[in-house]
Amino acid sequence: MNIHEYQTKELLKGYGVPVPSGRVAHNVDNAATVAEELGGERWVVKAQIHAGGRGKGGGVKVASSLDEVRQITDQLIGSHLVTPQTGAGGRLVQRVLVEQACDIKKEYYLGLVIDRGSQRITVIASASGGMDIEEVARTTPEKVVREPVDPGVGLMEFQCRKIAANIGLKGKQIHEATKLMRALYRCFRDQDALMAEINPLAEVNDGHLMALDAKMSFDGNALYRLPAITELRDFDEEDPKEVEATAHGLNYIALDGNVGCIVNGAGLAMATMDAISFHHGKPANFLDVGGGASPEKVGNAFRIVLADPNVKIILVNIFAGINRCDWIAEGLIKAMQDQQIGVPIVVRLAGTNVEKGAQMLADSGLDFIMADNLDDAATKVMATLGEQGA
Amino acid sequence: MSVFVHKHSRVIIQGFTGQHATFHAEESMANGTNVVGGVTPGKGGQIHLDRPVFDTVSQAVEETGADVSGIFVPPPFAADAIMEALEAGIGVVVVIADGIPVQDMVRVKRYARDRNAIIIGPNTPGIITPAACKVGIMPSHIYQPGRIGVVSRSGTLNYEAVQQMSALGMGQSTSVGIGGDPVNGTDFVTVLRAFEEDPETDAVIMIGEIGGPQEVEAARWAKQNMSKPVVGFVAGVSAPPGRRMGHAGAIISGESDTANAKMDLMEELGVHVVRNPALIGETAHRVFS
Numbered sequence: 283m284n285i286h287e288y289q290t291k292e293l294l295k296g297y298g299v300p301v302p303s304g305r306v307a308h309n310v311d312n313a314a315t316v317a318e319e320l321g322g323e324r325w326v327v328k329a330q331i332h333a334g335g336r337g338k339g340g341g342v343k344v345a346s347s348l349d350e351v352r353q354i355t356d357q358l359i360g361s362h363l364v365t366p367q368t369g370a371g372g373r374l375v376q377r378v379l380v381e382q383a384c385d386i387k388k389e390y391y392l393g394l395v396i397d398r399g400s401q402r403i404t405v406i407a408s409a410s411g412g413m414d415i416e417e418v419a420r421t422t423p424e425k426v427v428r429e430p431v432d433p434g435v436g437l438m439e440f441q442c443r444k445i446a447a448n449i450g451l452k453g454k455q456i457h458e459a460t461k462l463m464r465a466l467y468r469c470f471r472d473q474d475a476l477m478a479e480i481n482p483l484a485e486v487n488d489g490h491l492m493a494l495d496a497k498m499s500f501d502g503n504a505l506y507r508l509p510a511i512t513e514l515r516d517f518d519e520e521d522p523k524e525v526e527a528t529a530h531g532l533n534y535i536a537l538d539g540n541v542g543c544i545v546n547g548a549g550l551a552m553a554t555m556d557a558i559s560f561h562h563g564k565p566a567n568f569l570d571v572g573g574g575a576s577p578e579k580v581g582n583a584f585r586i587v588l589a590d591p592n593v594k595i596i597l598v599n600i601f602a603g604i605n606r607c608d609w610i611a612e613g614l615i616k617a618m619q620d621q622q623i624g625v626p627i628v629v630r631l632a633g634t635n636v637e638k639g640a641q642m643l644a645d646s647g648l649d650f651i652m653a654d655n656l657d658d659a660a661t662k663v664m665a666t667l668g669e670q671g672a
Numbered sequence: 673m674s675v676f677v678h679k680h681s682r683v684i685i686q687g688f689t690g691q692h693a694t695f696h697a698e699e700s701m702a703n704g705t706n707v708v709g710g711v712t713p714g715k716g717g718q719i720h721l722d723r724p725v726f727d728t729v730s731q732a733v734e735e736t737g738a739d740v741s742g743i744f745v746p747p748p749f750a751a752d753a754i755m756e757a758l759e760a761g762i763g764v765v766v767v768i769a770d771g772i773p774v775q776d777m778v779r780v781k782r783y784a785r786d787r788n789a790i791i792i793g794p795n796t797p798g799i800i801t802p803a804a805c806k807v808g809i810m811p812s813h814i815y816q817p818g819r820i821g822v823v824s825r826s827g828t829l830n831y832e833a834v835q836q837m838s839a840l841g842m843g844q845s846t847s848v849g850i851g852g853d854p855v856n857g858t859d860f861v862t863v864l865r866a867f868e869e870d871p872e873t874d875a876v877i878m879i880g881e882i883g884g885p886q887e888v889e890a891a892r893w894a895k896q897n898m899s900k901p902v903v904g905f906v907a908g909v910s911a912p913p914g915r916r917m918g919h920a921g922a923i924i925s926g927e928s929d930t931a932n933a934k935m936d937l938m939e940e941l942g943v944h945v946v947r948n949p950a951l952i953g954e955t956a957h958r959v960f961s
Contacts, residue, residue, distance in 0.1 A: 398883075398885060402778055403775070416926060432782065433778050474775055501774050503747060503771040503772065503774070504773035504774075507748070537910075537912065547829065547918075549827065549830075549879070549907050550832055553832065556907060556908070556909045559909060560949075568911070602811065603811045603828065604692075633831060634811050656832060657948070660950060
């Protein structure tokens with residue numbers, strides 16, 4: 283789960299990470315008031331959307347007067363900001379963060395991730411701030427410092443000093459960076475984060491360090507113990523169909539093909555998409571109905587897949603372990619009877635109660651195209667699409 | 673011998689009296705698994721499925737000599753249950769739960785270090801040595817005893833591969849689901865090493881997916897250390913980058929995470945790679961015979 287930059291900064295400030303003075307604003311007057319109250323002569327106005335690359339998309343601008351704060355805010359709020367991460371349609375900007383501008387002497391990168399290699403929380407730091415860390419890691423891997431944290435004792439001060447020295451910090455900055463890294467680590471650990479990124483971590487004109495931009499994402503599986511983070515969730519930043527799917531216990535991701543997929547299990551769902559692609563078809567979605575798929579869940583899966591106008595055929599691929607093929611069959615029959623399904627349906631059932639499920643579909647008199655196995659299913663999908671001239 | 677679990681394994685179930693645990697314990701027992709008891713805190717002293725229930729794992733181990741535990745508790749309680757099993761000296765801990773917070777698993781792995789135990793999962797259908805021992809939720813009837821080891825991150829894709837194998841008459845020595853989470857108890861290398869050392873395994877099928885370096889590391893290890901052939905598949909060729917494909921661990925976060933990049937490297941390292949998931953069984957049959 284992601285949150286906005288202004289929310290991340292408020293959270294980090296509470297842990298003792300220095301951030302610029304600033305506040306969120308929802309309209310032009312609001313933005314001007316914030317700037318006036320902050321004082322100073324220059325302000326940064328930053329569009330608040332979850333996608334990265336805002337600077338490149340024109341979503342971060344400096345203002346030298348209150349009028350300019352108004353102008354920029356007016357341009358940003360209500361616009362669709364397009365960045366390298368939003369797709370062509372962009373993302374609607376509903377609020378901006380107004381901050382006091384500061385003079386930057388040097389920029390560093392500081393991040394925390396759960397590293398899959400070491401299976402530990404790992405600090406990543408670099409003297410090349412302001413750049414995409416993956417790009418830095420690819421072109422100059424020697425410039426990226428990595429330090430795994432022992433969860434038994436947490437991030438130790440000596441580790442922070444080592445990281446700070448290795449990215450070229452000097453004197454008092456080493457102590458300042460140590461405090462900052464430990465604060466960031468405490469926040470990461472307490473709030474079940476999966477990723478935290480301060481980019482840039484800046485040395486400002488008075489020599490102090492400050493988190494100029496901050497991004498964090500949190501573990502959706504830990505939200506039950508994170509009431510404060512849960513409240514920060516912004517559903518406007520998520521695909522409404524994916525939100526609806528989640529509410530029904532389904533895992534759905536929209537893609538751009540025409541073969542709708544309804545599968546149980548994430549791995550089999552991916553493999554089903556792959557089998558279609560192998561036969562030169564294009565999947566319209568990833569959809570995992572999960573374990574214990576009730577007839578209602580199957581019905582909801584059909585509704586969500588069919589809401590995509592590109593879908594020309596649906597492949598249902600169920601390998602029941604904890605599921606049961608007869609429950610799936612009941613759901614399929616009910617969906618066919620209740621919903622206007624104008625596309626052909628290829629069904630492959632296997633596993634628990636497969637005979638019973640297949641018999642129910644045969645007895646229903648409804649027009650299902652039955653497949654014996656995954657290869658047969660993918661072949662029949664493509665053959666049927668071919669007949670339609672799609 | 674098989675790997676990790678066999679017909680002499682003495683299995684307990686944590687969360688024994690729950691609905692799912694009961695259903696799957698019964699199914700395992702009907703298929704020959706030696707379930708010797710279970711643990712449900714507060715229900716110690718009761719009898720469930722003709723087996724004793726204990727309040728703590730230590731009591732269960734002391735009374736029954738259990739050496740394998742199947743953990744069926746919900747995700748928020750799973751880390752505690754795993755550590756309890758490790759502390760009690762259980763040698764193989766199988767964690768079914770899907771949705772354990774990642775940082776819980778980071779702490780579990782630290783706790784497990786220096787303890788001589790195998791943690792299978794989380795987010796796995798479990799482990800099965802056909803007709804001898806099943807700890808998990810997979811449909812037993814698709815498995816048949818044989819000499820091919822299977823290891824996978826995904827559950828249902830494991831079933832898919834096993835059914836393709838069984839249809840061609842190839843049985844399994846042991847099938848291990850290592851789970852779909854980014855931080856998991858046992859990696860591919862550990863399972864490959866066990867299969868390499870197992871005299872009853874002749875060859876291995878390894879099924880991975882997008883995200884993380886595990887599959888390639890395993891292929892690299894196999895090239896240097898394995899005499900037995902490995903057939904491999906990585907799911908997610910058609911997955912878009914940056915999106916979590918169901919499993920917490922299945923996300924392309926860099927170029928080396930894509931399915932094709934992994935399969936290309938695995939192929940270079942000597943793994944017999946299958947590009948079409950519908951042909952896993954057929955490829956294995958060709959390579960292994």
